[in-house]
Amino acid sequence: MTTTRNPGTNRGPQPPPPRQPPSPKSSDTKGAVKSTVVVGVRKLFAAETPNFFLLLGTTVFLVAFGLVMVLSSSSVESHLESDDFFASFSRQGLYALIGVPFMLVASRMPITFWKRWAWPAIFVGLGLQLLVFSPLGYEYGGNRNWINFGSFSAQPSELLKLAIIVWIAFILTSKEGLLDDWKHVLIPIGPVAGLAIGLVLIGNDLGTAVIMLSIVLGGLYFAGVRIKFIGVAVAVLAFFGLIIAFASSSRTDRINAWLYGCTAEQYEGFCWQPTHGTWALASGGVFGVGLGNSKAKWSWLPEADNDYIFAIIGEELGLIGAVVVLVLFIVLAISFVRIIRSSTDAFARIVTAGVGIWIVGQALVNIAVVLGVLPVLGVPLPLISAGGSALISTLLAIGVVLSFAREPASVDDASFDQSPAQRSRLASAQRTRQPARGAQERRQR
Numbered sequence: 070m071t072t073t074r075n076p077g078t079n080r081g082p083q084p085p086p087p088r089q090p091p092s093p094k095s096s097d098t099k100g101a102v103k104s105t106v107v108v109g110v111r112k113l114f115a116a117e118t119p120n121f122f123l124l125l126g127t128t129v130f131l132v133a134f135g136l137v138m139v140l141s142s143s144s145v146e147s148h149l150e151s152d153d154f155f156a157s158f159s160r161q162g163l164y165a166l167i168g169v170p171f172m173l174v175a176s177r178m179p180i181t182f183w184k185r186w187a188w189p190a191i192f193v194g195l196g197l198q199l200l201v202f203s204p205l206g207y208e209y210g211g212n213r214n215w216i217n218f219g220s221f222s223a224q225p226s227e228l229l230k231l232a233i234i235v236w237i238a239f240i241l242t243s244k245e246g247l248l249d250d251w252k253h254v255l256i257p258i259g260p261v262a263g264l265a266i267g268l269v270l271i272g273n274d275l276g277t278a279v280i281m282l283s284i285v286l287g288g289l290y291f292a293g294v295r296i297k298f299i300g301v302a303v304a305v306l307a308f309f310g311l312i313i314a315f316a317s318s319s320r321t322d323r324i325n326a327w328l329y330g331c332t333a334e335q336y337e338g339f340c341w342q343p344t345h346g347t348w349a350l351a352s353g354g355v356f357g358v359g360l361g362n363s364k365a366k367w368s369w370l371p372e373a374d375n376d377y378i379f380a381i382i383g384e385e386l387g388l389i390g391a392v393v394v395l396v397l398f399i400v401l402a403i404s405f406v407r408i409i410r411s412s413t414d415a416f417a418r419i420v421t422a423g424v425g426i427w428i429v430g431q432a433l434v435n436i437a438v439v440l441g442v443l444p445v446l447g448v449p450l451p452l453i454s455a456g457g458s459a460l461i462s463t464l465l466a467i468g469v470v471l472s473f474a475r476e477p478a479s480v481d482d483a484s485f486d487q488s489p490a491q492r493s494r495l496a497s498a499q500r501t502r503q504p505a506r507g508a509q510e511r512r513q514r
Contacts, residue, residue: 118411118474118475120404120407120408120411120474121176121471121474121475123400123403123404123407124401124404124405124408124467124470124471124474125176125471127397127400127401127404128172128401128452128464128467129169130397131397131401131451131452131453132165132168132169132452132460132464134394134397134453135161135378135450135452135453135454135460136158136161136162136165137360138374138378138381138382138453139157139158139161139374139378139453139454139455140155140157140158141360141361141363141366141381141385142363142366142373142374142378142381143156143157143158143366143373143374143455144157144158144361144366145366145367145368146366146368146373146374149368157374157455160455160457161455161456161457161460163457164456164457164460164461165460167457167461168460168461168463168464168465169464171461171464171465171468172464172465172467172468172471173468174468175465175468175469175471175472176468176469176471176472176475177472177475178469178472179472180414180416180417180472180473183235183239183416183420183469183472184239184416186235187235187236187238187239187240188236188239190231190232190235190236191232191233191235191236191261191265193228193232194225194228194229194231194232194233194265195229195232195264195265195268197216197223197225197228197229198225198226198229198265198268198269199268200216200225201213201214201215201216201225201268201272202271202272203216205217205218207222210372210447211273212272212273212274212447213271213272213273214226214269214272214273214274214277223457223458224456224458224459225458226269226272226274226277226281227458227459227461227462227463228458228462229265229269229281230277230280230281230284230427230462230466231424231462231465231466231469233261233262233265233281233284233285234284234288234419234420234423234424234427234466235420235469236261237258237262237284237285237288237289237419237423238288238292238415238416238419238420238423239416240257240258241258241288241289241292241294241415241419242292242415242416242419245292245293245415248292248293248294248295249295251298254289254294254298258285258289262281262285265281266278266281266282266285269281270313274447275313275314275320275446275447276434276446276447276448277448279434279446279448280427280430280431280434280448282306283426283427283430284423284426284427286299286302286303287422287423287426288419288422288423289302290422291409291418291419291422291423292415292419319339322335322339323339323444323445324444326339326340326444327343327441327443327444327445331343331344339445341371342370342371342372342377342445343438343441343445345365345369345370345380346365346370346377346380346439347380347441348365349363349364349365349370349377349380349381349383349384350380350383350384350391350439350440352364352365352384353383353384353385353386353387353388353390353391354387354388355387355388355389356387356388356389357383357384357385357386357387357388357389357390358384358385358387359385360385360386361385362385363381363384363385364384365380365381365384366381374454374455375449375454375455375456376435376438376445376447376448376449376450376454377439378449378450378453378454378455379391379394379435379436379439379450379453380439382394383439394436394453395436398428398429398432398433401425401428401429402425402429405421405422405424405425405429405470406425408421408470408473408474409421409422409425411474412473414473417473420469420470420473421470421473424466424467424469424470425470427451427463427466428451428452428463428466428467431448431449431450431451432450432451434446434448435448435449435450435451435454436450451463452464
């Protein structure tokens with residue numbers, strides 16, 4: 070009997086079937102998606118310059134430090150007003166949550182975006198400042214510089230600072246070859262800047278007007294306008310500034326009290342705030358009384374979480390804490406200077422200088438007022454004092470500067486920060502390498 074064997078039986082272990090290659094369409098789709106994700110992530114974190122991280126890190130640290138000090142300095146007044154120790158801190162934290170994303174979004178914008186929006190920004194800023202004198206405006210602390218939309222209030226002059234910085238930079242770069250003629254410097258900068266500062270002065274906010282004037286003069290200087298033009302402008306403005314300062318009896322009394330000291334009659338008036346600010350600083354000593362242990366914040370020092378928050382810092386953290394704040398603003402100034410030196414675009418340099426003068430200059434003015442070096446001007450400490458308009462506008466301005474610092478300098482621009490001797494050595498090394506590179510290429514042929 071013949072049996073037929075099944076060819077599929079009694080075979081050894083079979084090799085696995087060959088893997089089918091993926092279809093070209095699916096592999097291309099996966100590769101495209103992957104490359105898109107990688108490019109998106111790289112663009113999101115494409116900040117390769119140390120200047121970007123130096124400015125960003127210092128800013129974030131100042132904001133976090135400010136939130137801690139706002140909580141400490143405002144807790145007592147918040148409890149008295151709303152039976153909530155965290156009311157002012159919660160508002161300031163909300164403003165920080167709004168301002169930081171604005172800063173990061175602004176840091177992604179190209180320089181052409183800011184040039185395109187220079188004119189609309191100044192018109193919007195002036196329009197908002199005019200609303201101060203409408204039924205929407207109201208007076209606070211003797212200054213009519215606020216607008217109110219229901220439960221929302223804002224200070225338009227803070228946004229106007231950024232608008233005038235971007236607008237002046239655009240105008241000066243557009244007239245780069247005409248700045249030797251004083252007529253081109255005066256028009257249109259004089260009328261527009263004069264209108265902006267005048268509207269703030271009409272609202273009786275002298276401190277903000279001084280900061281805006283410093284921004285305008287700083288923009289002219291960094292644009293390369295002749296020093297004699299700026300000197301004439303400073304002399305004229307100083308003359309009118311003295312007239313404005315002594316035109317009001319209250320301003321005259323404040324200046325006399327600052328120059329010659331407060332009398333017993335003035336103590337319970339406008340001398341109350343600077344006197345108690347000085348006492349708060351003096352009681353702090355070197356190491357301070359401890360975070361949260363301030364006595365001045367118990368309704369003794371007006372605006373303890375705003376204009377005079379530096380006095381609370383000195384009282385609770387002592388001389389060491391006050392010096393740390395000064396060092397942080399010095400680092401901020403160094404960041405602005407480094408970005409100015411590394412930039413080859415005139416518009417970026419002028420805007421960066423204007424923002425630096427605004428933030429660092431205002432910080433120095435605020436600290437000088439608390440220390441008694443300057444009379445009371447009523448300007449907050451940037452990034453630290455309580456106030457939503459000031460915090461959001463300042464973070465947005467820093468975001469504009471970060472957009473200039475985001476891109477690394479090109480190879481051709483690397484010599485911008487080099488001394489002539491360094492550039493000469495670099496050129497000599499390149500000439501030496503060129504014959505050797507040519508001989509190597511001939512041997513390879």
